[in-house]
Amino acid sequence: xxxxxxxxxxxxxxxxxxxxxxxxxxxxxxxxxxxxxxxxxxxxxxxxxxxxxxxxxxxxxxxxxxxxxxxxxxxxxxxxxxxxxxxxxxxxxxxxxxxxxxxxxxxxxxxxxxxxxxxxxxxxxxxxxx
Amino acid sequence: xxxxxxxxxxxxxxxxxxxxxxxxxxxxxxxxxxxxxxxxxxxxxxxxxxxxxxxxxxxxxxxxxxxxxxxxxxxxxxxxxxxxxxxxxxxxxxxxxxxxxxxxxxxxxxxxxxxxxxxxxxxxxxxxxxxxxxxxxxxxxxxxxxxxxxxxxxxxxxxxxxxxxxxxxxxxxxxxxxxxxxxxxxxxxxxxxxxxxxxxxxxxxxxxxxxxxxxxxxxxxxxxxxxxxxxxxxxxxxxxxxxxxxxxxxxxxxxxxxxxxxxxxxxxxxxxxxxxxxxxxxxxxxxxxxxxxxxxxxxxxxxxxxxxxxxxxxxxxxxxxxxxxxxxxxxxxxxxxxxxxxxxxxxxxxxxxxxxxxxxxxxxxxxxxxxxxxxxxxxxxxxxxxxxxxxxxxxxxxxxxxxxxxxxxxxxxxxxxxxxxxxxxxxxxxxxxxxxxxxxxxxxxxxxxxxxxxxxxxxxxxxxxxxxxxxxxxxxxxxxxxxxxxxxxxxxxxxxxxxxxxxxxxxxxxx
Numbered sequence: 001x002x003x004x005x006x007x008x009x010x011x012x013x014x015x016x017x018x019x020x021x022x023x024x025x026x027x028x029x030x031x032x033x034x035x036x037x038x039x040x041x042x043x044x045x046x047x048x049x050x051x052x053x054x055x056x057x058x059x060x061x062x063x064x065x066x067x068x069x070x071x072x073x074x075x076x077x078x079x080x081x082x083x084x085x086x087x088x089x090x091x092x093x094x095x096x097x098x099x100x101x102x103x104x105x106x107x108x109x110x111x112x113x114x115x116x117x118x119x120x121x122x123x124x125x126x127x128x129x130x
Numbered sequence: 131x132x133x134x135x136x137x138x139x140x141x142x143x144x145x146x147x148x149x150x151x152x153x154x155x156x157x158x159x160x161x162x163x164x165x166x167x168x169x170x171x172x173x174x175x176x177x178x179x180x181x182x183x184x185x186x187x188x189x190x191x192x193x194x195x196x197x198x199x200x201x202x203x204x205x206x207x208x209x210x211x212x213x214x215x216x217x218x219x220x221x222x223x224x225x226x227x228x229x230x231x232x233x234x235x236x237x238x239x240x241x242x243x244x245x246x247x248x249x250x251x252x253x254x255x256x257x258x259x260x261x262x263x264x265x266x267x268x269x270x271x272x273x274x275x276x277x278x279x280x281x282x283x284x285x286x287x288x289x290x291x292x293x294x295x296x297x298x299x300x301x302x303x304x305x306x307x308x309x310x311x312x313x314x315x316x317x318x319x320x321x322x323x324x325x326x327x328x329x330x331x332x333x334x335x336x337x338x339x340x341x342x343x344x345x346x347x348x349x350x351x352x353x354x355x356x357x358x359x360x361x362x363x364x365x366x367x368x369x370x371x372x373x374x375x376x377x378x379x380x381x382x383x384x385x386x387x388x389x390x391x392x393x394x395x396x397x398x399x400x401x402x403x404x405x406x407x408x409x410x411x412x413x414x415x416x417x418x419x420x421x422x423x424x425x426x427x428x429x430x431x432x433x434x435x436x437x438x439x440x441x442x443x444x445x446x447x448x449x450x451x452x453x454x455x456x457x458x459x460x461x462x463x464x465x466x467x468x469x470x471x472x473x474x475x476x477x478x479x480x481x482x483x484x485x486x487x488x489x490x491x492x493x494x495x496x497x498x499x500x501x502x503x504x505x506x507x508x509x510x511x512x513x514x515x516x517x518x519x520x521x522x523x524x525x526x527x528x529x530x531x532x533x534x535x536x537x538x539x540x541x542x543x544x545x546x547x548x549x550x551x552x553x554x555x556x557x558x559x560x561x562x563x564x565x566x567x568x569x570x571x572x573x574x575x576x577x578x579x580x581x582x583x584x585x586x587x588x589x590x591x592x593x594x595x596x597x598x599x600x601x602x603x604x605x606x607x608x609x610x611x612x613x614x615x616x617x618x619x620x621x622x623x624x625x626x627x628x629x630x631x632x633x634x635x636x637x638x639x640x641x
Contacts, residue, residue, distance in 0.1 A: 011424070013454045017431025020438050020447060036546065057542035084423060115427040118434055 003129055006030040006047040008038035010056040018051060021118045035059025039067060049128055054083035054090055062093055069105045078128040080110040087111045135159045137178035139169035141187040152238055166190025170198050180248050181208045185219050193223055200227045205255060207248035211236055293389035299382055301327040313389055315361035332360055339385055343375050350375050368392040408473060428458035468598040478521035478610045482635045485518060485564060486511045488525045489554055496533050505540045510555040515564050517635040524610045528603045532568040532626045539572030539624060564632045571623035580618060
């Protein structure tokens with residue numbers, strides 16, 4: 001059975017690109033425009049993997065990522081961070097939030113920086129989903 | 131000097147001795163002679179101050195002696211001693227310049243009075259002489275001083291880099307220094323004592339100085355002002371100028387104007403602004419790089435989707451990819467235009483236009499994007515604005531920018547229960563300016579964002595903003611002599627208002 005993959009990105013160009021890549025590789029794409037919508041989709045569709053942008057309106061990727069990683073049930077869903085933000089900046093913001101909120105959230109499994117070649121994205125997905 | 135030495139001349143020795151004794155006891159110094167010849171010799175040798183001489187003497191008589199003395203020194207006081215009934219010789223003596231006469235027999239009192247009078251005369255004469263000499267000296271000194279000063283002032287005026295122009299009470303040019311010749315492009319000889327104020331200045335500037343003179347004492351001098359003057363050879367020079375009205379004993383005698391050439395200062399100012407702006411663009415580069423990267427992502431993604439569409443003959447895919455590519459091409463175009471607008475000095479191009487029409491154009495452009503994001507756009511027009519003199523491009527671009535920001539603020543808003551709305555309102559205030567107000571009920575801005583609004587390289591939109599939008603808008607409005615005002619409340623929305631000078635175009639002829 002084909003796996004469901006959710007793309008959370010506010011940029012419709014990015015969504016259209018990722019969706020096409022997923023379709024080409026026989027995955028079932030789901031889309032969300034922002035963090036709030038992303039969480040709704042995750043809870044509703046229980047995707048096999050989430051491709052998550054960092055900078056978005058209404059509940060940034062940073063927040064959604066923390067939410068996923070601290071939720072007992074949702075933390076099993078693998079997350080690929082897919083963003084224009086450098087990993088260093090992302091980790092810095094996570095560390096700040098760790099200190100602020102207490103606890104420690106694990107680093108993302110895969111962190112991809114835009115732009116990316118379709119085959120690299122597919123390779124990252126395959127590695128996660130087996 | 132005290133007139134103290136007296137020569138007594140008489141052929142009667144006894145009289146000479148008596149008089150001499152009497153005068154000595156009065157404190158005078160005396161010298162004596164018994165005849166005219168001797169008297170003259172003693173006079174020459176002793177240089178007495180006053181001579182007292184008998185008229186009738188054998189040999190050289192008193193009159194003869196008087197004449198000789200007066201020949202030597204016309205200012206010597208000579209007192210004549212005459213016998214009774216000797217009126218004729220007395221008159222002759224007075225005609226020859228005798229200062230006084232006394233009758234024989236000589237009484238001490240009469241002599242004392244005559245001497246006092248003679249002494250007074252000498253004193254007055256001496257004082258007068260002193261005054262005269264002093265006066266001459268003073269005049270020479272003053273003339274010298276005036277010459278020196280006027281030379282100095284002439285040099286000062288001549289060598290001044292500033293233009294100095296003075297007019298007499300008929301507004302004829304009386305001073306026109308080489309600095310002025312340089313500035314106005316006129317030769318000194320063609321202007322000084324030839325041109326009037328109206329021939330030298332433009333009517334507007336001439337009027338300023340004439341009015342100043344009219345206003346009298348209250349306006350003797352005014353603070354430095356700035357203006358542009360037109361030279362004979364057609365150059366326009368920015369100047370700083372001031373003017374003094376000159377009065378003499380309450381009468382208007384003329385005006386003197388001073389001009390300083392500001393060309394160099396203006397050029398430096400412009401250069402500074404330009405380099406600051408370039409520096410700002412430089413600072414924006416990291417933000418820009420990010421933005422350009424996003425465009426690249428769009429283009430790459432779009433072309434991948436187009437490739438898939440072609441390979442599979444899937445028209446939908448093809449169209450979607452192509453749309454992405456076109457959207458990103460437009461982003462490149464917009465970015466380029468923003469950069470150019472921001473880095474270049476641009477004068478607004480004023481023309482008759484209708485702000486309300488421009489708002490309609492802008493609304494038409496953004497309707498699609500607003501609707502697809504669930505944002506309702508409304509308008510409220512003051513139809514009284516009509517046609518104004520303004521730069522339609524400035525209004526269009528600034529407004530489009532603010533409306534786009536307003537829509538973004540609605541999209542960013544975390545409160546999805548709100549019915550998001552962007553309201554565009556136009557109005558006229560007191561006929562001084564017209565306002566274009568863009569009000570949204572989106573996310574609003576906290577203090578941090580507000581502070582950085584018009585800073586280069588600042589964007590609250592992540593990689594989706596260039597950080598140039600408000601910067602460009604701010605510059606356009608400033609060039610248009612307008613202002614942008616901001617009001618915001620985090621969570622409740624923001625209002626941006628553009629205020630531009632209101633210059634209505636009269637479509638109906640008043641005459």
